[in-house]
Amino acid sequence: RRSWAEPYKIKVVEPLKITTRAEREQAIAQAGYNTFLLRSEDVYIDLLTDSGTSAMSDYQWAGMMLGDEAYAGSKNFYNLEASIQKYYGYRHIVPTHQGRGAENILSQILIKPGDYIPGNMYFTTTRLHQELAGGTFVDVIIDEAHDAQSLHPFKGNVDLQKLTDLIERVGAERIPYISVAGTVNMAGGQPISMANLRAVHQLAQTYGIRIILDATRAVENAHFIQQREEDYSSQAIATILREFCSYTDGCTMSGKKDALVNIGGWLALNDYNLYEEARNLIVIYEGLHTYGGMAGRDMEAMARGIEESVQDDHIRARVGQVEYLGQKLLDWGIPIVVPIGGHAIYLDAKRFLPQIPQDQFPAQRLAAELYLEAGIRAMERGIVSAGRNKETGDNYYPELELVRLTIPRRVYTQAHMDLTAEAVEEVYHNRDRLRGLKMIYEPKYLRFFQARFELQ
Numbered sequence: 001r002r003s004w005a006e007p008y009k010i011k012v013v014e015p016l017k018i019t020t021r022a023e024r025e026q027a028i029a030q031a032g033y034n035t036f037l038l039r040s041e042d043v044y045i046d047l048l049t050d051s052g053t054s055a056m057s058d059y060q061w062a063g064m065m066l067g068d069e070a071y072a073g074s075k076n077f078y079n080l081e082a083s084i085q086k087y088y089g090y091r092h093i094v095p096t097h098q099g100r101g102a103e104n105i106l107s108q109i110l111i112k113p114g115d116y117i118p119g120n121m122y123f124t125t126t127r128l129h130q131e132l133a134g135g136t137f138v139d140v141i142i143d144e145a146h147d148a149q150s151l152h153p154f155k156g157n158v159d160l161q162k163l164t165d166l167i168e169r170v171g172a173e174r175i176p177y178i179s180v181a182g183t184v185n186m187a188g189g190q191p192i193s194m195a196n197l198r199a200v201h202q203l204a205q206t207y208g209i210r211i212i213l214d215a216t217r218a219v220e221n222a223h224f225i226q227q228r229e230e231d232y233s234s235q236a237i238a239t240i241l242r243e244f245c246s247y248t249d250g251c252t253m254s255g256k257k258d259a260l261v262n263i264g265g266w267l268a269l270n271d272y273n274l275y276e277e278a279r280n281l282i283v284i285y286e287g288l289h290t291y292g293g294m295a296g297r298d299m300e301a302m303a304r305g306i307e308e309s310v311q312d313d314h315i316r317a318r319v320g321q322v323e324y325l326g327q328k329l330l331d332w333g334i335p336i337v338v339p340i341g342g343h344a345i346y347l348d349a350k351r352f353l354p355q356i357p358q359d360q361f362p363a364q365r366l367a368a369e370l371y372l373e374a375g376i377r378a379m380e381r382g383i384v385s386a387g388r389n390k391e392t393g394d395n396y397y398p399e400l401e402l403v404r405l406t407i408p409r410r411v412y413t414q415a416h417m418d419l420t421a422e423a424v425e426e427v428y429h430n431r432d433r434l435r436g437l438k439m440i441y442e443p444k445y446l447r448f449f450q451a452r453f454e455l456q
């Protein structure tokens with residue numbers, strides 16, 4: 001059996017600095033044990049996020065030189081609009097600077113105070129924009145998604161009974177849309193199956209309720225449908241993506257992930273009247289409706305990034321690299337979320353550090369330790385990220401207490417993955433001596449971005 005290698009070669013590199021343990025101890029202390037507050041120059045392998053950190057191709061960089069920086073009617077906008085219509089299938093496109101721009105506009109035009117928004121597990125910024133518009137997010141994901149060790153192949157699936165119960169309880173008129181993510185970030189980059197999304201679509205149609213997709217990693221989701229749903233094993237990724245989106249009425253999109261750009265996003269809507277409302281809010285929050293907070297060059301890079309993202313060999317290499325790292329850790333008995341997700345490996349901090357109670361932030365501590373060990377930056381995805389109940393002010397205590405090792409697209413080599421696995425194994429070998437943290441500064445919103453901690 002012949003080995004398999006990346007479908008690209010490297011033309012430009014950015015030299016990395018190797019730090020000493022002493023330098024890292026000072027850096028993490030100054031960062032309040034929060035990896036978001038580290039300086040990039042003090043990080044060796046940056047696995048904080050795949051958002052905006054992927055490498056662009058020569059085709060995309062060439063597109064940067066074709067930026068039409070006209071204030072209105074930029075040529076690049078029409079190229080971007082055509083690319084989204086072709087590959088995602090939606091009719092009307094509103095450009096935004098990134099995903100949160102789309103979430104802000106969507107929430108304002110669709111949500112009224114007292115509404116309920118059912119979704120397959122929360123996402124931090126998505127839920128906050130729903131709450132700021134007066135809505136309440138209700139988790140309707142299948143139970144298996146909250147179990148790090150469940151091998152369910154589509155943990156992103158919606159539990160149709162939970163969804164029906166909510167609709168019957170509050171009434172369809174209090175549900176402005178069903179918020180479906182594919183893949184599900186907080187569950188471990190887990191996909192929703194085509195069969196389940198089709199069933200959600202049928203259920204929603206009987207009640208006349210819209211579905212809005214979070215399409216941020218929908219190409220990765222299409223890869224899992226191709227690999228795990230037998231009806232799709234011989235279909236191209238681009239074909240699967242089009243069908244997937246066809247079951248929804250619109251989408252929010254962070255182009256900083258699948259679409260291979262450093263900045264960019266959009267809100268897509270099939271309903272013209274909703275599009276008109278969204279287009280009117282863009283001129284308040286994002287700029288004009290033909291640039292949405294992006295330069296012309298950014299829109300061109302994203303139009304070309306979309307085209308590249310749906311190529312079968314690209315997405316197979318991308319997810320293949322994540323699987324390579326995850327399988328190494330599984331072989332060494334390191335507790336991670338299974339099945340291995342599309343964009344990251346999620347360390348199970350509950351099983352990794354059982355001696356640290358959840359309210360002493362085990363995942364936060366583990367992310368800091370991995371940085372101390374090898375200059376590798378990961379992200380806390382546990383109780384700190386879960387935040388507080390907006391009614392009671394109490395902390396949420398999520399089942400999943402995770403550290404996310406997020407793999408940027410086309411950036412790191414297999415050697416970086418090998419070194420990362422060895423560093424995780426070293427931390428695991430010495431895990432018993434680790435103790436908890438206490439939070440000494442807590443921001444009001446999305447606290448995990450800027451909170452500060454110190455050792456217990």
Ligand SMILES: CC1=C(O)/C(=C\N=C(/Cc2ccc(O)c(F)c2)C(=O)O)C(COP(=O)(O)O)=CN1
Binds near residue numbers: 100254256265
């Ligand atoms: C599925 C989804 C996302 O993954 C997402 C962003 N993701 C980030 C950045 C980030 C966001 C929120 C955090 O709690 C976080 F710690 C990191 C990430 O690393 O995963 C957005 C929002 O898109 P924007 O980032 O373009 O505005 C919408 N939907």
